Amino acid sequence: MRFREFTISDFLQEPSFRSWVLEQDATATAFWEDWIRSNPDRREEVMQARQWLQVMGSATFVPSAEDGPATWSRILQTIDKTERTGKPGIFTLHPIMGKVKNRRWLPYAAVLAGIAVLYAAAFLVFSGRDIRQQTAMGELKTILLPDSSEVKLNVNTSLRYAEKWDASAPREVWISGEAFFAVRHKNNQQRFIVHTPDMDVQVTGTAFNVNTRRVQTQVVLNNGVVKLELHQHGSGKAAPIVMKPGDMITYSAATNELTNSKVNPEVYSSWQSKKLLFTDTPITEVIKSLQDNVGITIELQEESLGRQTFTGTIPTDNVEVFFRILSKSLHVTVTKTGTDTYRINQQ
Structure with missing residues (x-):
């Protein structure tokens, strides 16, 4: 090309x-x-x-x-x-x-x-400078921020933050991709802000997962309290959204679409252990997750296959496990068509 x-x-x-x-x-x-x-x-x-x-x-x-x-x-x-x-x-x-x-x-x-x-x-x-961290496909990385907060970067993710943080100003980071944050609480209630194209995620001390893939931002809260300020265009500033543990908020500034649901947070941060967890998840969503986390492209020959659901665990370093389970449970044939491309046909 x-x-x-x-x-x-x-x-x-x-x-x-x-x-x-x-x-x-x-x-x-x-x-x-x-x-x-x-x-x-x-x-x-x-x-x-x-x-x-x-x-x-x-x-x-x-x-x-x-x-x-x-x-x-x-x-x-x-x-x-x-x-x-x-x-x-x-x-x-x-x-x-x-x-x-x-x-x-x-x-x-x-x-x-x-x-x-x-x-x-x-x-x-200014004496400080910006630090950039980035991961490639297949690479996970753990970052210790200036305040000793910990960030785990998923594959194909970039993170930017200042080399030094002023105790009187918010701690700020910018992310593209997916990461899990374990933020340290500061006695002076110093805010911690995660900037994405769709929203600002504000916390003081908590653990949560942020995913900015596919023209939207998804936040899943494991513990603590998170406040979201959405980036809305032409409609004035919306009231902040306060999340509680188990909440999942997904928002796209491009489409102004907002969803809120209750989930098991462990499912959405399972990538840290190099595995992906699914419960009654449509095959189309499983395929998107594999594309984001493993870098493979899967083509479904029959549209009806995408509406079938999958429950199980897929190791990100051994996607063949998923293909074997799928072949037996849905009676399909998986064919490798290129280095990172596959096709699934109904038998």
Whole structure:
């Protein structure tokens, strides 16, 4: 596929990529999330391109042709100065800042220059820096945060937080993917906030699971109390939602869909033990979970199979267990069609 050969600048100009990042288009989102799972070695470049596009937005200011080279010179000088301070910021600036020879970048030049200058100034004022943690498909990682709170990252997940936290300010982290948080309670009631594209999860000390996959955020509370502030567009600020142990809240800012249900929290955090638990779960949902946690794609030849349910445990390091159980219980045939692709047929 041609996207395999894309540079970061190519991604930024791709219409479907822009629809995913800027418009949260459902079709584009599904395509790019599946593409990243199928091409994990390109994930870093895709995420960098996504960050740049989010920063640039839909900039419409077009500098004159004479201003272009000077503007890029300012950007490069700012980046060079920033790197020499040894204080990297939220964005990795250098991947797309080589020698700019194409004038298609000129519409963004002034915007990027302003951003670069602001970031450089901030780096010189603040002594802290952002820490980034990331896992690949098949990799789990346990992180100890500055306050000794513990975060366990599921596969294909990224986490960002400050190297140092001010005791008088909220403790904040940003997550993409899935993670389990065990937050330490602070005597001064210092808040802990998990930022996702759909909501802010606020706690003081508790344990909960956060999943931001598939254009929505799902929070499952194991113990303690959690308050959610939803990111709603054009409808004013909604009242915070207070969760109790056993609650599961799922919300999408893109569709404004909100669901609330009672669940067994252990089911939703079982991935920490490299296993997935299911109870009367539709096969279609099991397949989505395997795609997210194992990185495989399963095609159902008959739509009716997706409505069948599955109860059991699937080791994430041995998905063949699931196929054997499914073959016997539903009388189906599982065929491996590629490195990470399978097809299920009714016998």
